[in-house]
Amino acid sequence: MTDDPNNGQPDPDALPDPTDPQLPAEPKNDEVPED
Amino acid sequence: MVVELFAPQLVRNGAPACTLCGGKAMNGLNCTCASERMWLYRASQGRLNVPTCHIRDLTGDCVGGTNLGQMQAVSTTYGITTGKLYQPIDVTQVFAWIDTGRYGAHLNISYQPVAGSPYDAFAGQFRGNHDVFLSNRGTTSGAIRVGDPGASGFRDWPKTLLAQAAGLLDMGGGATLNDEAGRGKCYAYLTPIDPATPTTRYRVTFICRTTLYASAGGAPAGTVTSASYGARRTLHDGLWWYQIIAPGSANNGKWFKPNRCAKITAA
Secondary structure, eight states, rough: OOOEEETTOOOOOOOOOOOOOOOOOOOOOOOOOOO | OOOOOOOOGGGGGGGOOOTTTEEOOOGGGGGHHHHHHHHHHHHHTSOOOOOHHHHHHTTOEEEEEEEEHHHHHHHHHOOOOOOOOEEEEEEEHHHHHHHTTSEEEEEEEESSSTTSTTOSSTTOOSSSEEEEEEEEEEEEEEEEEEEEETTTSSEEHHHHHHHHHHHHOOEEEEEEHHHHOOOTEEEEEOOOOOOOOOOOEEEEESOOOOOSSSSTTOOOEEESSSEEEOOOOEEEEEEEEEEEEOTTTTTTTOEEETTEEEEEEEE
């Protein structure tokens, strides 16, 4: 038997949407050394 | 149970060589892509195990490293659109979500404060921007279980170190994220929430020898030949695994794969 642990309600752990302002920068990762 | 897969980026850690873009070796540039492999595995609850090199290929980017916006586009390629990309958000909020055990996350960091610490995977040779995967709460309240693609497996990192490294992210032009957004912020890309813990229970009766494992997909941890236990199941790497629930038994918490010796019924 499988129960709905939230009893049909929204999950209390649900994430909020990102809020403005979001920063425009999208920094990339750098190259790491192999050894 | 958290569904997780560790993905290394470097050949020395077992990742296959990634050569793209006309023969260019990409492994050293692929930490964000390796973290995305861990992210997709978690977000899909074990259904997607996408090679790191293929993730890099999907970005179509042959220049330098990659970023979280590109990973969001890769996730969309696989139909996963409910992850949340925060640029920025309070790092303590991200830790709180990870502590619930129901999310994983990319976390952009600078390796500057990590270099030379016990958590350094590059022997002091790297201090640039990096990306790690946060898989779960750590074994202590001050730690997070981290998949650093430069390392060889998951490991607990102090939250204080993660927060410091997140704030020092190099945003270009000599500015850090601390400079751009104030202290205590981070760039993070959260997985969709894990399904609520299933309450389905099973009954298993072993009628001949079955190997038990320490974890789903883990090392062998003995055998059982004749016994009956409660059990629950979870998806691991695309296969169902069952965990014995039998408090007081030496086999409590051990795992097994469905087989002809294990007669399983819904409890």
